[in-house]
Amino acid sequence: MLDEYDPERSMVRRSAGCVRVELGVDAVSEHNFWCDLSMDIRTGGVFIATHEPLRIGTVVEITLRLDAGEPLIVGGVVRWTRPYFEGSDGPAGVGVKFVSLDSAIRERLSRFVQTVREPILFELDEMPLRHRASA
Numbered sequence: 001m002l003d004e005y006d007p008e009r010s011m012v013r014r015s016a017g018c019v020r021v022e023l024g025v026d027a028v029s030e031h032n033f034w035c036d037l038s039m040d041i042r043t044g045g046v047f048i049a050t051h052e053p054l055r056i057g058t059v060v061e062i063t064l065r066l067d068a069g070e071p072l073i074v075g076g077v078v079r080w081t082r083p084y085f086e087g088s089d090g091p092a093g094v095g096v097k098f099v100s101l102d103s104a105i106r107e108r109l110s111r112f113v114q115t116v117r118e119p120i121l122f123e124l125d126e127m128p129l130r131h132r133a134s135a
Helices: 103-115
Strands: 002-006 010-015 018-025 032-035 045-049 059-066 072-082 093-100
Touching: 018 045, 032 103, 045 059, 045 072, 059 103, 072 103
Parallel strands: 018 059
Antiparallel strands: 002 010, 010 018, 032 045, 045 093, 059 072, 072 093
């Protein structure tokens, strides 16, 4: 199933056990990074503006372009959602928490949030996720 939710640069592809997302984050995109008050990108992830319902706990592989640069591949898990409401301040979407970032990717993301665009502040209640039993 392919569902385009940002016709310029984003798409969702579902495959066995994982959702693959392609998106671009720049100075004005609806997609943006998020973190807690520490402002350390390792404590957060990326907000994906979408009307595509993704459940909390969904594993996501993201092909990410910063300001149309070379793509980065990052993994994460949906940890929070922002549903659509008429008259809402922001777009509907999901907050994907980064699972792990190697040092080169972490440096590029940190540089982006320090020089191009501040992340959204979001305090995540770190409740453990239940893992699905393998079929």
